[in-house]
Amino acid sequence: MSAANSSSSGSLGIKLLLAWTLVGVPLAWGVWQVFKKSLDLFK
Amino acid sequence: MALFSFLDREHSVAGENYSRWLVPPAALAIHLSIGQAYAFSVFNLPLSRLVGVNDSAPADWKLSTLGWVFSVAIVFLGVSAAVFGAWLERVGPRRAMFASALCFGGGFQVAALGVALHQFWLVLIGYGVIGGIGLGLGYISPVSTLIKWFPDRPGMATGMAIMGFGGGAMIASPLSTMLMARFKTPTSQGVAETFVVMGLIYLAFMMFGVFSVRVPKPGWQPAGWTKTPSARKMMTDGNVTVDRAVRTRQFWLLWTVLCMNVTAGIGVLGQASPMIQEMFPGVISASAAAGFVGLLSLANMGGRFFWSSLSDLVGRKVIYATFFLLGAVLYALIPATGHAGSVVLFVLGYVIILSMYGGGFATIPAYLRDMFGGVQVGAIHGRLLTAWSTAGVLGPMLVNYIREYEIGHGVAKADAYTTTMHIMAGLLIVGFVCNLLVHPVDERHLEAEQSLLSPANA
Numbered sequence A: 001m002s003a004a005n006s007s008s009s010g011s012l013g014i015k016l017l018l019a020w021t022l023v024g025v026p027l028a029w030g031v032w033q034v035f036k037k038s039l040d041l042f043k
Numbered sequence B: 001m002a003l004f005s006f007l008d009r010e011h012s013v014a015g016e017n018y019s020r021w022l023v024p025p026a027a028l029a030i031h032l033s034i035g036q037a038y039a040f041s042v043f044n045l046p047l048s049r050l051v052g053v054n055d056s057a058p059a060d061w062k063l064s065t066l067g068w069v070f071s072v073a074i075v076f077l078g079v080s081a082a083v084f085g086a087w088l089e090r091v092g093p094r095r096a097m098f099a100s101a102l103c104f105g106g107g108f109q110v111a112a113l114g115v116a117l118h119q120f121w122l123v124l125i126g127y128g129v130i131g132g133i134g135l136g137l138g139y140i141s142p143v144s145t146l147i148k149w150f151p152d153r154p155g156m157a158t159g160m161a162i163m164g165f166g167g168g169a170m171i172a173s174p175l176s177t178m179l180m181a182r183f184k185t186p187t188s189q190g191v192a193e194t195f196v197v198m199g200l201i202y203l204a205f206m207m208f209g210v211f212s213v214r215v216p217k218p219g220w221q222p223a224g225w226t227k228t229p230s231a232r233k234m235m236t237d238g239n240v241t242v243d244r245a246v247r248t249r250q251f252w253l254l255w256t257v258l259c260m261n262v263t264a265g266i267g268v269l270g271q272a273s274p275m276i277q278e279m280f281p282g283v284i285s286a287s288a289a290a291g292f293v294g295l296l297s298l299a300n301m302g303g304r305f306f307w308s309s310l311s312d313l314v315g316r317k318v319i320y321a322t323f324f325l326l327g328a329v330l331y332a333l334i335p336a337t338g339h340a341g342s343v344v345l346f347v348l349g350y351v352i353i354l355s356m357y358g359g360g361f362a363t364i365p366a367y368l369r370d371m372f373g374g375v376q377v378g379a380i381h382g383r384l385l386t387a388w389s390t391a392g393v394l395g396p397m398l399v400n401y402i403r404e405y406e407i408g409h410g411v412a413k414a415d416a417y418t419t420t421m422h423i424m425a426g427l428l429i430v431g432f433v434c435n436l437l438v439h440p441v442d443e444r445h446l447e448a449e450q451s452l453l454s455p456a457n458a
Helices: A003-042 B002-007 B020-047 B063-091 B093-117 B120-140 B143-149 B154-183 B191-212 B249-279 B286-314 B316-340 B343-372 B377-384 B386-408 B418-436 B449-453
Strands: none
Touching (some): A003 B154, A003 B191, A003 B286, B002 B093, B020 B093, B020 B143, B020 B154, B020 B191, B063 B093, B063 B120, B063 B377, B063 B386, B093 B120, B093 B191, B143 B343, B154 B191, B154 B286, B154 B343, B249 B316, B249 B377, B249 B418, B286 B316, B316 B343, B316 B418, B377 B386, B386 B418
16 A cells, blocks of 8 residues: 555544534433433333 | 636546545535534523523513524525425535535624624524525435445445534534633623634534535445445446435335334433423423433444444335334333332433434435435435425424423323324334335436436426
């Protein structure tokens, strides 16, 4: 694999990681908030 | 306008080094934002105390009046999705997402002004009308793009985005509460400031979607995947225009399928807290009932991804048949779990029902793609969402009015939901029959993909 290809796939990997983190973190936070609340049902 | 030419479809075509896995986060950024609508009720109580602050004053808005804000937003969601669907297919997802972000973020700012000036009509126009248009545009804008990027897994792709709509409320509800607590003073509820901040946050978050979304080059296909004559008989290889699709029997059968599935779930979702408390008096507290509502929200969101992904493997018709048959059986059996005092079975039954309610929303775009092809599926989906608006009125009305009628005729509160659940089971049987009648569209409705993409038809 050429250096140019390797660099391009590396930057794509970073883009993918950033994009999924940007939407995944708030979603995970929201799910966690609801999950904590739903535990009241089993108390 | 040249300034906004970056929004054009031709300027958002993906380059060689673009990964299709960047499209679902772009779609999620839009759906996680507009999903806030489901959490609007968190503002109702503070908005009803803007003048009195600690208690409602005579000059304050009534809760029944405030209910109109959400209702108007949902009506405009349906109307704008139906009206602007064809425009979306013409201009591409980036311009539609941009318009959605401006409307949704801007609607919050107009509503904030309405709160600051205590002018209800401004809140109604801001959040209900302008924000509602943003909701409709945002809801449909990534659908056909996702289907084009994931022809091998359209159910999973659209399921991911539509799951975001369910998840948006989970973020918005605690975020709104935190912001209002931050801005609250002895003389203010902090709602106007919260609206301003949330509008700006959503505008920025949606812009991430605008700038990262790309459309595939014409004729692009995933590596290693080739378009073969449909393996499943239910999938068309051609395309149907939106104007022709709405004149087919299949469109109205699917409209009824969605309407029945949503009606059966939406009424219960709105009444979940009082229902579990009334069916298990003395066993379920208000706090436990809130936990039940939270669990249903998780099931609704998870079902959107699970069922739509599964539909790629087993087919949409089988998935909807499962929703309707299993749903009808569960609705018929749930009153017995109440009589038996089994909270676990009651909760389990509703968790499955609500997962299928969410699954119905998420699987319908792929079903439409199977029937009518992918070229105008966003516009067709937009027209089909009028079924959601109809169900939004029908579902709560059935649950509320039948319950009131039963209690008015001396039925115990714990038994007042039995008739409603049996009616819901009946509605699901209607949906089952309609789903059974769905067959591929006649070939005379199909058009060549190239003719649909040409400027004359654009």
